Amino acid sequence: MADIVESREVSALLDELTTTAGRADPYGHYARLRELGTFVRAGDGTVIVTRFVECGAVARDHRLGKTPTELLGEAGLADWADHPALYGYFTSLLGINPPDHTRLRRLVSSSFTARRVQALRPATERMVDDLIDAMGERDDFVAAFAFPLPCNVIGELLGIPPADRAQFQHLVQDWSAVLDEITPEVLLKADPAAQAVRDYLGGLAAERRRQPREDLMSALVGHEEAGDRLTEDELLTMAGLLFAAGFETTTNLLSNGLVALLEHPGQLPLLRADPEAAVQELLRYDSPVQNIDRTVLAPTTVAGVRFEPGERIVAYTGSANRDELRFTDADRLDLGRADNASLSFGGGMHYCLGAPMARLEAEIAFPRIVERLPGLRLEEGARRRDSLTIRGFDILPVATR
Numbered sequence: 001m002a003d004i005v006e007s008r009e010v011s012a013l014l015d016e017l018t019t020t021a022g023r024a025d026p027y028g029h030y031a032r033l034r035e036l037g038t039f040v041r042a043g044d045g046t047v048i049v050t051r052f053v054e055c056g057a058v059a060r061d062h063r064l065g066k067t068p069t070e071l072l073g074e075a076g077l078a079d080w081a082d083h084p085a086l087y088g089y090f091t092s093l094l095g096i097n098p099p100d101h102t103r104l105r106r107l108v109s110s111s112f113t114a115r116r117v118q119a120l121r122p123a124t125e126r127m128v129d130d131l132i133d134a135m136g137e138r139d140d141f142v143a144a145f146a147f148p149l150p151c152n153v154i155g156e157l158l159g160i161p162p163a164d165r166a167q168f169q170h171l172v173q174d175w176s177a178v179l180d181e182i183t184p185e186v187l188l189k190a191d192p193a194a195q196a197v198r199d200y201l202g203g204l205a206a207e208r209r210r211q212p213r214e215d216l217m218s219a220l221v222g223h224e225e226a227g228d229r230l231t232e233d234e235l236l237t238m239a240g241l242l243f244a245a246g247f248e249t250t251t252n253l254l255s256n257g258l259v260a261l262l263e264h265p266g267q268l269p270l271l272r273a274d275p276e277a278a279v280q281e282l283l284r285y286d287s288p289v290q291n292i293d294r295t296v297l298a299p300t301t302v303a304g305v306r307f308e309p310g311e312r313i314v315a316y317t318g319s320a321n322r323d324e325l326r327f328t329d330a331d332r333l334d335l336g337r338a339d340n341a342s343l344s345f346g347g348g349m350h351y352c353l354g355a356p357m358a359r360l361e362a363e364i365a366f367p368r369i370v371e372r373l374p375g376l377r378l379e380e381g382a383r384r385r386d387s388l389t390i391r392g393f394d395i396l397p398v399a400t401r
């Protein structure tokens with residue numbers, strides 16, 4: 001049996017990763033953790049997985065799943081259903097297990113098709129050009145581009161009218177803070193934010209019931225009405241997840257990716273030559289999602305380590321993406337890297353449903369930005385998002401000329 005390493009140094013490193021400085025630059029801490037062990041134990045008993053092969057195995061193992069809501073009481077969350085922020089998460093695809101996960105994922109996959117995503121290409125190209133046109137000489141890249149692009153693309157797909165979209169940036173940020181830590185202070189902002197998103201989507205669903213259109217919300221309402229076993233409650237949770245996941249992470253792919261590109265100007269020809277491979281490498285190099293969590297549902301052995309039901313495992317996919325056993329010169333950005341499939345979209349049954357959409361946006365955006373704004377550079381004053389799970393920027397000042 002392989003070991004789960006527990007030591008003072010492990011605890012100290014994990015503590016540092018919860019500080020603002022540790023979150024801002026986790027990669028050195030990850031590297032030291034990988035040296036100490038592929039499996040390490042945190043003070044609260046959680047097992048953390050640091051390497052690529054084993055993180056992938058955790059993501060794909062069906063005996064590992066999402067915390068069954070009956071067990072949330074043990075985590076001090078017995079009243080989860082009374083908190084809109086927790087309800088919207090624990091009952092969504094991201095929080096549930098088969099058979100409900102299988103049923104709901106199948107339903108939404110049948111509406112969220114590759115065809116629907118590809119059909120957004122011309123609109124996405126237009127949005128990218130319009131946003132670049134509107135950028136000032138000095139601007140915040142997050143507010144001017146990285147947030148509005150994905151928010152408008154998912155808004156377009158779902159059928160959220162353009163004028164209504166901007167209000168959701170802060171609401172979704174406040175809501176998704178529960179991914180890092182669930183404390184009364186976090187819930188104080190997260191609950192009203194989650195409720196506001198849900199109320200808004202409830203109104204939109206009612207409109208589409210009266211008058212369906214070509215959008216995804218109408219398709220979801222159609223499933224509900226066709227008796228496809230999608231309740232209104234499930235519909236609102238699904239729409240909330242799609243909307244929030246649709247821009248929260250892609251915003252950060254655009255910001256993290258831009259910083260990586262501007263810090264490696266010599267690689268820009270590789271971006272032009274093969275945007276698809278370049279985006280794949282940007283996702284590996286600095287992923288917007290840095291870890292995924294699982295709870296042991298049935299006894300299992302992962303890479304020689306035995307796990308018992310109820311144990312909590314967190315796969316540090318951000319560390320796995322820099323694993324030197326998997327990638328040559330793993331800390332180096334190489335847009336021409338041939339073998340760069342990462343764990344940034346997770347794996348197994350919860351594999352990111354929006355991966356094709358996120359890729360499409362980034363593959364259109366980066367080459368256009370580089371071509372149309374050749375003088376683009378970073379300015380002082382960037383502010384990172386203070387989170388280990390969601391990696392990105394709140395503010396990213398740039399000069400465009």
Ligand code: HEM
Nearest residue numbers: 093094245246249250253289292345346350352353354358
């Ligand atoms: C760069 C952008 C994105 C990244 C890095 C990302 C990352 C992830 C990851 C790591 C997971 C798996 C979580 C787990 O295993 O616990 C996931 C799931 C998911 N993502 Fe994304 N995502 C991105 C963009 C999107 C977009 C654009 C959408 C929707 C339009 C989306 C919708 C979802 C949904 C619905 C799930 C849950 C799937 C399930 O549990 O079956 N994501 N994403």
